[in-house]
Amino acid sequence: xxxVSQTPKYLVTQMGNDKSIKCEQNLGHDTMYWYKQxxxxxxxxxxxxxxxxxxxxxxxxNRFSPKSPDKAHLNLHINSLELGDSAVYFCAxxxxxxxxxxxxxxxxxxxxxVT
Amino acid sequence: xxxxxxxxxxxxxxxxxAVINCSSSKALYSVHWYRQKHGExxxxxxxxxxxxxxxxxxxxxxxxNEKKQQSSxxxxxxxxxxxxxxxxxxxxxxxxxxxxxxKGTKLSVIP
Numbered sequence: 535x536x537x538v539s540q541t542p543k544y545l546v547t548q549m550g551n552d553k554s555i556k557c558e559q560n561l562g563h564d565t566m567y568w569y570k571q572x573x574x575x576x577x578x579x580x581x582x583x584x585x586x587x588x589x590x591x592x593x594x595x596n597r598f599s600p601k602s603p604d605k606a607h608l609n610l611h612i613n614s615l616e617l618g619d620s621a622v623y624f625c626a627x628x629x630x631x632x633x634x635x636x637x638x639x640x641x642x643x644x645x646x647x648v649t
Numbered sequence: 650x651x652x653x654x655x656x657x658x659x660x661x662x663x664x665x666x667a668v669i670n671c672s673s674s675k676a677l678y679s680v681h682w683y684r685q686k687h688g689e690x691x692x693x694x695x696x697x698x699x700x701x702x703x704x705x706x707x708x709x710x711x712x713x714n715e716k717k718q719q720s721s722x723x724x725x726x727x728x729x730x731x732x733x734x735x736x737x738x739x740x741x742x743x744x745x746x747x748x749x750x751x752k753g754t755k756l757s758v759i760p
Contacts, residue, residue, distance in 0.1 A: 577691065577736060577750040624690060636681065636740070638748070640690035 537561050538641035540625050546647045547615055555610045555644045557625030565589075565630035566608035567638065568600060571622045583608050584630055615648045622646070650675055652739045654751035661727045661758050669722040669754045671737030680713050680720040681738040681748055684731075691736060694722075724756070732758045 538559045547553055559566060567582040581600040582589055588600065597613045612619060625641040652673040661667055671680060679698045683691040695706055697713035697720055708725040724731055734755045738748035 575685075575734060575753055577753075579748060579750075582747070636679070636696060636748075637693045638681075638683075638691075639693070642690055 537639050538625055538627055540623075540641040540644050542644060543642065544645050544647075546649065548649055549615055549617060551615050552611070552613045553615060553646070554612070555623055555625075555646075557608050557610070557641055559606055559625075559627040559639070559641075561627055561629075561639060563627040563629050563639075564605065565628050566602070567626040567628075568608065568610050569624040569626060569640075570594075571624060571643075573621070577624075581608075581610075612646075615646075617648050620646055620648045651749055652737055652751040654735075654737055654754050656754060657752070658755040659757070661724075661731075661756065663729060663758055663760055664726050667724045667727060667756060669724075669735050669737075669756070670719065671721070671739070671751055672717070672719045673739050675718065675739070675741050677713075677715065677718050677739050678742055679740045680711075681740065682711055682720075682722050683736045683738065683750075684733045685736065685753075686733040694735075727756075727758045729758050729760065732756055 541556045565584045568580040569577055570580055571577045580594050583602045599611045602608045622643045622645050624643045626638040628636050628638045652671050655670045681696050682694040685691040699715050711722045713720045734753040736750045736753045738750045
């Protein structure tokens with residue numbers, strides 16, 4: 535029944551490693567997003583995908599790359615992890631299309647800790 | 650550009666009212682409000698569209714002043730369950746799919 539799910543919930547890793555976070559939505563939405571929430575709770579959009587096309591790419595380091603194998607999945611790959619990457623990463627989805635449909639559903643978040 | 654929320658934090662007793670403001674220096678197409686409880690994901694509250702009506706949801710309502718590029722969230726007769734951090738997200742263009750969130754307003758409701 536989970537609308538937007540993420541795995542893993544917690545991720546602890548060392549600097550320099552490469553890691554991935556998976557996201558799946560079963561709402562049939564057209565658009566998916568990745569957000570980063572830092573220790574000050576600032577919620578910043580990183581990427582969004584609409585119908586498998588990247589339509590927003592904020593000024594995030596190119597060590598971060600989203601990959602969408604299909605409309606229901608948007609995974610986040612992070613290369614050469616740095617201490618500053620420690621944060622909670624949220625996946626979200628929305629129907630898109632009409633503005634009234636822009637309600638976003640967030641996943642439970644993945645807490646990434648880089649040591 | 651990030652919208653500015655005020656106040657940064659507010660403490661209420663149950664039954665009291667509160668107003669959270671969100672303002673932007675850019676023309677806005679829509680304003681979105683979300684609430685995030687500690688350790689949880691943000692949850693959608695409402696969207697206000699340019700030219701649209703004031704929205705309401707139980708005892709939480711919001712308005713959108715397009716000319717002033719401001720939105721306000723009104724919480725009436727607050728309940729303990731209203732505690733959390735409230736974020737406004739602004740959208741500057743139809744179809745942009747891009748929300749820029751403010752830094753949040755932490756609301757604490759005490760008995």
